[in-house]
Amino acid sequence: MxxxxxxxxxxxxxxxxxxxxxxxxxxxxxxEQKKDEKNKTHFTEATFKTTRLIHGxxxxxxxxxxxxxxxxxRFGQLNGGLYEFFGLDNASMxxxxxxxxxxxxxxxxxRSTYQKQYDVFVKYKLLRQSTGKTNMPxxxxxxxxxxxxxxxxxxxxxxxxxxxxxxxxxQLIAARKFSENTSIQIMPTVxxxxxxxxxxxxxxxxxxxxxxxxxxxxxxxxxxEYYYQxxxxxxxxTTNSLSIGFDIETGGHVFQLHFTNSPGMTERTFVxxxxxxxxxxxxxxxxxxxxxxxxxxxx
Amino acid sequence: xKFLPSLLLSFFLMAGSExxxxxxxxxxxxxxxxxxxxxxxxxxxxxxxGAIDASKKxxxxxxxxxxxxxxxxxxxxxxxxxxxxxxxxIPEATFAGKIIEDLDFSKTxxxxxxxxxxxxxxxxxxxxxxxxxxEIGNGFIKIKSxxxxxxxxxxxxxxxxxxxxxxxxIKVELTAELIQK
Numbered sequence: 001m002x003x004x005x006x007x008x009x010x011x012x013x014x015x016x017x018x019x020x021x022x023x024x025x026x027x028x029x030x031x032e033q034k035k036d037e038k039n040k041t042h043f044t045e046a047t048f049k050t051t052r053l054i055h056g057x058x059x060x061x062x063x064x065x066x067x068x069x070x071x072x073x074r075f076g077q078l079n080g081g082l083y084e085f086f087g088l089d090n091a092s093m094x095x096x097x098x099x100x101x102x103x104x105x106x107x108x109x110x111r112s113t114y115q116k117q118y119d120v121f122v123k124y125k126l127l128r129q130s131t132g133k134t135n136m137p138x139x140x141x142x143x144x145x146x147x148x149x150x151x152x153x154x155x156x157x158x159x160x161x162x163x164x165x166x167x168x169x170x171q172l173i174a175a176r177k178f179s180e181n182t183s184i185q186i187m188p189t190v191x192x193x194x195x196x197x198x199x200x201x202x203x204x205x206x207x208x209x210x211x212x213x214x215x216x217x218x219x220x221x222x223x224x225e226y227y228y229q230x231x232x233x234x235x236x237x238t239t240n241s242l243s244i245g246f247d248i249e250t251g252g253h254v255f256q257l258h259f260t261n262s263p264g265m266t267e268r269t270f271v272x273x274x275x276x277x278x279x280x281x282x283x284x285x286x287x288x289x290x291x292x293x294x295x296x297x298x299x
Numbered sequence: 300x301k302f303l304p305s306l307l308l309s310f311f312l313m314a315g316s317e318x319x320x321x322x323x324x325x326x327x328x329x330x331x332x333x334x335x336x337x338x339x340x341x342x343x344x345x346x347x348x349g350a351i352d353a354s355k356k357x358x359x360x361x362x363x364x365x366x367x368x369x370x371x372x373x374x375x376x377x378x379x380x381x382x383x384x385x386x387x388x389i390p391e392a393t394f395a396g397k398i399i400e401d402l403d404f405s406k407t408x409x410x411x412x413x414x415x416x417x418x419x420x421x422x423x424x425x426x427x428x429x430x431x432x433x434e435i436g437n438g439f440i441k442i443k444s445x446x447x448x449x450x451x452x453x454x455x456x457x458x459x460x461x462x463x464x465x466x467x468x469i470k471v472e473l474t475a476e477l478i479q480k
Contacts, residue, residue, distance in 0.1 A: 025321075025350040025359035026395040032325070032348060033361060033391065042365070046377045063373030180387055218382050219458070249378070250460050294372055 037132060044129040047139060047177040047185075050254040051098060051106065051123075052288060053211045054225040054243040055262060055270040059139045059175035059185055061125055062100035062108075065296025070110070071095045072288040074263050079281035087284055094265040099295075112265055119266045121145035129177060143171040147266045164195035169267030171209075181221075184212040189227065191272045198236060205272040206233040207240075219249040223258070227271045234272065241274040245286075256288040319480040320354040320404070322440045327475030329362055331448075338464040342369035342379070349475050351440055353404035358414060359395040360475075383455050384421055392420040399428070402435070409434045414444075423453040438479040445472040 048058040051068070062068050072094045076087030084090065096110025096119070104125040111118055127140040147167040153160040168191070175185035187209030196203055211225035227241045245258025261276030262269065263284060276282030327347030333340040346366040351358045364386035370376040380386040396416015410433045418427040431444035448469045450457060457465050 025352055025357055026361070026393065029348045029350055029359050029361040029393075033363065036325075046381050066372060066374075180381075249382075292372060292374065 039133055041130045041132045041134040044131070044139070044177050047129070047175050047183045048213055048223075049221060049247045049249055050256070050288075050290065052256070053185070053213075054223055054245050054256065054258050054260065054288075055241065055265055056187060056209060056211070056225060056227075056267065057121075057123055057141075057143050057171065057173060058211070059125075059141055059173050061104060061106045061123060061141075062098045062292075064100045064103045065294060066100045067293045067295050068098040068100075068108075068290050069095070069293070070098060070288060070290045072265050072286065074260065074265065074284050074286035076284065077276065077281070078283045078285065092263050092265075110266070112269075114264045114269060116150045117147050117264075117266055117269070118150065119145055119147040129175070138174050138176045140175075141173040143169075143173060145169045145171075145267055147268050161195075166194050167266075167268040168192040169271065171267065181215040182212070184210070186210050187227075189267065189271055191268050193268075193272075196235065201235045202233050204233060205235060206230045207271050209271070213247065221247045223247055223256075227274075229272065237275060238272060239274050239277050241270045242278055253292075254290060258286050259283050260286060320352055321480045322351045322353065322477035323480055324349045324475050324477045327360070327442075327473060327477075329367075329471065329473045331367075331472075332470045333466040334468075334470070335466045336463050338371065340369075340371060340375070340465070342367040342376075344368065347473060347475055349442070349477055351398075351477055353402075353440075356398040356402065357396070358398065358416070359393070360473075361391055361393045363391055365390065383450075389422045392418075394418045394427070394429070402433075404435055404440075407435050407437060418448075420448060421453040421455050425452050440477045442473070442475045442477070445470065447471070 048060050051058055051060045051062055074092045076084050076090035078086050080087050092112070092114045094110050094112040096108055098106055098108035100106050106123045107121065109118065109120045121143060123141055123143040125139065125141045127136055127138065129139040130136045145168070149165045169189060171187050171189045173185055173187050175183060177183045189207045189209055191205040193203050207227045207229045209225065209227040211223065213221045213223045215221040223245050225243045229238065229240055239261065241260065241262040243258050243260035243262065245256055248255045248257065261278050261282050261284065262274040264270050264273060276284070325348050326345055327349050328343065328345050329347045330341065330343040344362060344366040347360060347362045349358070349360045364384045365380055367379070370379065394416055396414060399413040399415050400410065402410060402412065412431055412433050413428050414431055415428045418425050429444060429446045431442055434441040448471055450467050450469060457467060
């Protein structure tokens with residue numbers, strides 16, 4: 001009798017388990033997806049809209065196999081008044097190409113009208129901000145650049161060395177995308193001078209850069225960039241570079257419009273050789289435009 | 300205690316007779332294509348998840364938006380995720396519902412079926428009937444389907460500057476092989 005009763009109970013249990021298989025399929029997939037996400041690392045993308053914050057580099061790299069032609073202008077000072085048409089009569093320009101060798105390695109070169117400079121750089125991403133399996137709070141890149149001034153020597157009678165016109169900049173870039181709209185990066189920078197203007201000037205200028213962006217719509221963000229030079233390690237008479245601008249994305253391209261007190265577009269000219277003072281109205285209007293070309297064939 | 304082994308046996312027999320009617324996959328393929336006058340855009344993913352319950356004719360599909368690869372540049376992929384699909388806020392697209400036709404899943408063969416359900420893309424639900432070819436085999440179901448998704452149906456606006464580069468009509472194709480659990 002007890003055997004039969006137990007049999008009944010087990011039978012009921014059995015059919016109950018069979019019933020339990022009628023699951024909500026959508027819920028089942030959702031749970032599975034959640035499980036998957038935990039085992040995958042999701043890298044944070046688009047911390048900034050483009051590879052330059054304003055003057056300097058952002059944490060972003062040029063995509064592998066992508067060639068990016070960048071043309072940048074800085075006009076004259078707004079306080080030139082109507083005579084200079086608020087600076088628009090004068091323009092300093094840099095053009096250059098950036099190329100993404102791998103997703104983490106970008107190299108580029110450029111030519112500036114300001115002091116007839118050539119510049120080259122490499123940027124390598126060391127860490128990528130991520131969530132999921134690997135949790136990494138920040139992205140970190142290193143950037144190194146070399147610049148050469150090719151103006152005619154002011155005094156050809158004395159012995160002039162080519163090496164005296166070389167400049168190097170080393171930068172560590174640490175960035176975090178705090179939310180979809182807000183990203184901040186810090187850029188400790190050293191600019192090395194083989195030859196400095198004054199004997200009392202240091203050969204290594206040390207600066208801490210800080211920059212960020214705040215998106216104000218899906219396609220427009222406000223950017224700011226500031227380089228604080230350590231007072232004991234700066235060239236005399238220089239000021240700190242401060243720039244505020246907009247990134248405007250228009251179907252695949254990013255236009256950058258900004259106001260700044262730095263006329264140069266290489267690390268050495270904006271980090272360590274800015275002479276303008278915002279307080280006195282030494283403000284320049286400028287823009288960067290870029291055009292990308294895919295060199296590598298897609299699969 | 301002689302009854303115990305026979306009890307357990309009967310229990311297992313019962314559990315065994317209730318074979319699962321659920322077919323699943325994690326590696327379905329999905330492609331989409333935008334054919335605008337000035338630009339063609341292709342992208343695909345191999346992370347389509349799917350499940351079909353043969354006993355109830357219900358189904359569910361789900362895909363992670365950021366798993367789509369391809370595009371004409373890395374920047375385009377970024378814009379796809381950031382500006383159009385908003386994949387951080389809305390990470391997945393889903394389609395779940397029921398097969399309209401009466402199907403005998405125990406009979407192998409190829410059938411043209413209609414799947415009726417809620418298609419959720421960019422967080423916007425649309426009731427859709429999607430035609431699909433379904434091959435029922437021994438322990439597996441193969442699905443092949445192509446359909447159109449209108450961006451305007453899912454609250455994905457096309458900015459004026461890319462009107463000529465992005466089609467409102469997106470062609471979607473999928474193939475998946477679901478295995479019986």
